[in-house]
Each structure stands twice: as structure tokens, then as C-alpha cells.
Amino acid sequence: MTDRSDADDSADETPSIAPEALAERLRAGDPLTVLDVRDRDEFERWHLTGEGVEAVQIPHMKFIQAQATGDVADLAADLEEPILVVCGRGEASAHAVDLLRDAGVDAANLAGGMDAWADLYVARELEVDAPATVVQYDRPSSGCLAYTIYSGGEAAVIDPLRAFTDRYVDDAAERDAEIRYVVDTHVHADHVSGVRTLAERTDAAAVVPEGATDRGLAFDAMTVGDAAERSSANPASQAQQDAAKLRIGDATLTVLATPGHTTESISLRLEGGDAETLFTGDTLFLEGVGRPDLERGDDGATAAAEQLYETLRDRILELPGETTIAPGHYSDAADPGENGTYAARLETLRDRLAALSMDEDEFLAHATSDLPPRPSNHERIVAANLGLETVDEETAFELELGPNNCAVAD
Incomplete structure (x- = not known):
């Protein structure tokens, strides 16, 4: 799932997908689980949709809490992989991706977040x-x-x-x-x-x-x-x-x-x-x-x-x-x-x-x-x-x- 067209290949870099690549996947109707870590009101106002898209909202705070308890994998237990994680600017979602991948979950970040998506x-x-x-x-x-x-x-x-x-x-x-x-x-x-x-x-x-x-x-x-x-x-x-x-x-x-x-x-x-x-x-x-x-x-x-x-x-x-x-x-x-x-x-x-x-x-x-x-x-x-x-x-x-x-x- 990872798109590295806008990123170098350093080992410590959060895997990400560029907005342009996301647009192509949505146009193709490819199945995609989108995990939105913004607050509920932001999610309800506007979130990623499309044929084949399953959008789920879990606030970033829950990932911070799960990091402390070691229960990160449980947050994604019911989600189909691979998972695209999104937030407003791509920062909180990058943190969530790192935690998910450390827990063995196939996840990637939307580079630049929903702001970058709106700018495409x-x-x-x-x-x-x-x-x-x-x-x-x-x-x-x-x-x-x-x-x-x-x-x-x-x-x-x-x-x-x-x-x-x-x-x-x-x-x-x-x-x-x-x-x-x-x-x-x-x-x-x-x-x-x-x-x-x-x-x-x-x-x-x-x-x-x-x-x-x-x-x-x-x-x-x-x-x-x-x-x-x-x-x-x-x-x-x-x-x-x-x-x-x-x-x-x-x-x-x-x-x-x-x-x-x-x-x-x-x-x-x-x-x-x-x-x-x-x-x-x-x-x-x-x-x-x-x-x-x-x-x-x-x-x-x-x-x-x-x-x-x-x-x-x-x-x-x-x-x-x-x-x-x-x-x-x-x-x-x-x-x-x-x-x-x-x-x-x-x-x-x-x-x-x-x-x-x-x-x-x-x-x-x-x-x-x-x-x-x-x-x-x-x-x-x-x-x-x-x-x-x-x-x-x-x-x-x-x-x-x-x-x-x-x-x-x-």
C-alpha cells in the first residue's frame, strides 16, 4: 500500500501514500480501510468516501492511551488491512501509523493529511x-x-x-x-x-x-x-x-x-x-x-x-x-x-x-x-x-x- 514517491527510503520513515496516489485508488474503486484519527465532529463534517472505502473514526487520544498500555493492536483488531490513517495535517496520523506498524498492523499515512487532500x-x-x-x-x-x-x-x-x-x-x-x-x-x-x-x-x-x-x-x-x-x-x-x-x-x-x-x-x-x-x-x-x-x-x-x-x-x-x-x-x-x-x-x-x-x-x-x-x-x-x-x-x-x-x- 505504501507510496514513497514523495519520500526517501530511510528505514525510520513513516510509510505514506501521496494524495495523488490516493485519488487514483479511489477512482479505481480499490477496497480501502480509512482510519481517521481526528475528533468526531471533524470526521462527521467531512471524511474520505468512495466506492470500496470503509471509513472508521478512532481519535488520536486513544492511540496515546493504548501506547501506554500496550494495547495498540486491539484498536485495529476489527479492521481490514491494509489501513490508511488520516488526520488534519498528517502528524497525528503518522504517530498512529508508527504505533500500528510496531504492533504488526499493515498501515500507512496520508501524506499531508486532509489538508493536502483538499489541496489536490x-x-x-x-x-x-x-x-x-x-x-x-x-x-x-x-x-x-x-x-x-x-x-x-x-x-x-x-x-x-x-x-x-x-x-x-x-x-x-x-x-x-x-x-x-x-x-x-x-x-x-x-x-x-x-x-x-x-x-x-x-x-x-x-x-x-x-x-x-x-x-x-x-x-x-x-x-x-x-x-x-x-x-x-x-x-x-x-x-x-x-x-x-x-x-x-x-x-x-x-x-x-x-x-x-x-x-x-x-x-x-x-x-x-x-x-x-x-x-x-x-x-x-x-x-x-x-x-x-x-x-x-x-x-x-x-x-x-x-x-x-x-x-x-x-x-x-x-x-x-x-x-x-x-x-x-x-x-x-x-x-x-x-x-x-x-x-x-x-x-x-x-x-x-x-x-x-x-x-x-x-x-x-x-x-x-x-x-x-x-x-x-x-x-x-x-x-x-x-x-x-x-x-x-x-x-x-x-x-x-x-x-x-x-x-x-x-
Whole structure:
């Protein structure tokens, strides 16, 4: 189990696995026992999950006590080996690993702990039929996906995370590309948006859906209509943003209003070639559809679900079946492609997802019943993303830890 890619092979070193290697194992669904030595409240708020993962919480203090009594092996007596031990920063878990291994238990430490896991951000190229290169950014700790589209020396970033602003800037510089637009598909409730910080770092245009202003947007940003006017391509009004186009080099992004998850949600169509790519934000996922209760609460969930049903039926499902759907999130239930990216053809999702073939009454019941817990701190995250609350980097990092929970699973 031990991964020594980031470590030397000295005999006294605690065996460890790097976050990158852990991500690959979780993606493969390999059986894994995760022993979390953080306190119970930290564990319940956020812990490692995945197909094949059995997560167990035993606080570090119990290991300290067992070290004194010589009963360390008893703590792991019921656990399947090998065991991955985790904590916040990888220090308490390293101590627990050393004790377990001294007791003959096959255990390894998550290098850097859950903080390092949250910092992991993987970039992979998405296969598209367009005069552009699309990079999908994957944050395995939360399932958040973002995208950068490169064409003709220009770039647009879709749904950036504030925590990884430097990554987008550095990657664009490596490709000798100027970031022209940074776009949010909606007001996010699960992570702190990087639209403002990335725009400030690069002089790119910060672009938001028209309806973001109705939700109380409190910082300077272009609506998609304004951005389209600046590019002199099919300007859109506040009331009608469909067909607004953003030019990136030789590529074109066309806006499609897709309300339901939120009132202002949009999707972006990358045109060119024989098959288009649709960046759906939180409207349509590989394993479900967007939940309708985050903006308007339980009382407004049914009306939002009605809007989402119309969006799916009359807008997205009317697109060609070969359209590639590139979502804003994924969960443990999603299967990555051979190259590790999360995307699927629309025709595949039509066959796979029952929600896409339900009648309206079935869909409304499905979309408003048995919803998972709302994302942690979603109200403060929305306030931060509208510019109504200022949060520093450390606070932002803490606010968005944990699963996104923005989907209604199929």
C-alpha cells in the first residue's frame, strides 16, 4: 500500500501514500480501510468516501492511551488491512501509523493529511471536437470540476475555484495564453468562486449570468450579455441571454439559459466540428440533475424543479445526442472515462438517467424528495460569491471543505 514517491527510503520513515496516489485508488474503486484519527465532529463534517472505502473514526487520544498500555493492536483488531490513517495535517496520523506498524498492523499515512487532500487539483485534457483545447480541473476531495478553454492564444475559465487561482494563471502562462474571460455558470453554494480574484490577477473580464444581479450581486462584473457586446457577437439583453457569444481565439462559447438549479443558471456551448460540448454547471451531471432547493429553500423547491424540468426537456434534451456533457461536479457514483475525465455524450445520459425520461409529476417528486444535506456553510458561501460577505483565504478554505451535495442522484 505504501507510496514513497514523495519520500526517501530511510528505514525510520513513516510509510505514506501521496494524495495523488490516493485519488487514483479511489477512482479505481480499490477496497480501502480509512482510519481517521481526528475528533468526531471533524470526521462527521467531512471524511474520505468512495466506492470500496470503509471509513472508521478512532481519535488520536486513544492511540496515546493504548501506547501506554500496550494495547495498540486491539484498536485495529476489527479492521481490514491494509489501513490508511488520516488526520488534519498528517502528524497525528503518522504517530498512529508508527504505533500500528510496531504492533504488526499493515498501515500507512496520508501524506499531508486532509489538508493536502483538499489541496489536490488534477488537470486533464477533455476530448472535444472544436478548434480549442479544453482542460478539465478536478478537485477529488469535493468533486468540483472547472474548465479552461484555450484557442488562438486566448483562454476562458469556467467555474474557477478561488483556492486555485494561481493554478489557472500559471497554466495559462505555460501555454502562452491570455485569459480573456472568467465565467461562473451560476451563483455557487458549495465552493468560493474564483471569478473575482482571477479577473483581478489577469485583467480578464469577470462574467456572470444576467440573473446574478437580481440575487444581489455586489461587485463589478459583466453579465454575459455585456461580455458578448464587448466581443461584438450577438449582444444579449438582460431579459434574453440565449445566443450571446463569447469569442476565445478561433473558438466560440454560446450561452444557453438553463434555470432550475438556480434562477440564473446558464450552460455554455463550445461550438465547432461535428459535435458540440456543453458545460452544464450544476444543471445536469453524469449521475443526476441539479437539486432545486439551494436558492429558494424547501418552500420554493417545487417551483424550481418545474423550471428545471422545462430546461431539461425543452433545452438540453433537444440538443444533438452526440453533444458532450461536461458537468460542474461529480460524485462517487460517477464513472470517469479512460483518460480520467468526467464527461459523457448526451445520448448516453438519456439512456442512463431515469430522471431524463420521467414525466413532470414523477420528476417533481424525484427532484424534491430525499435530498442529501445541503452543502456545509452554503448560505455564507453564496454571500461570499455575491460579494455580500468578505472572507479571507483561510476562512474560504474552511467553508468549502466537504462534499458539494449539489445533485439529485438518479
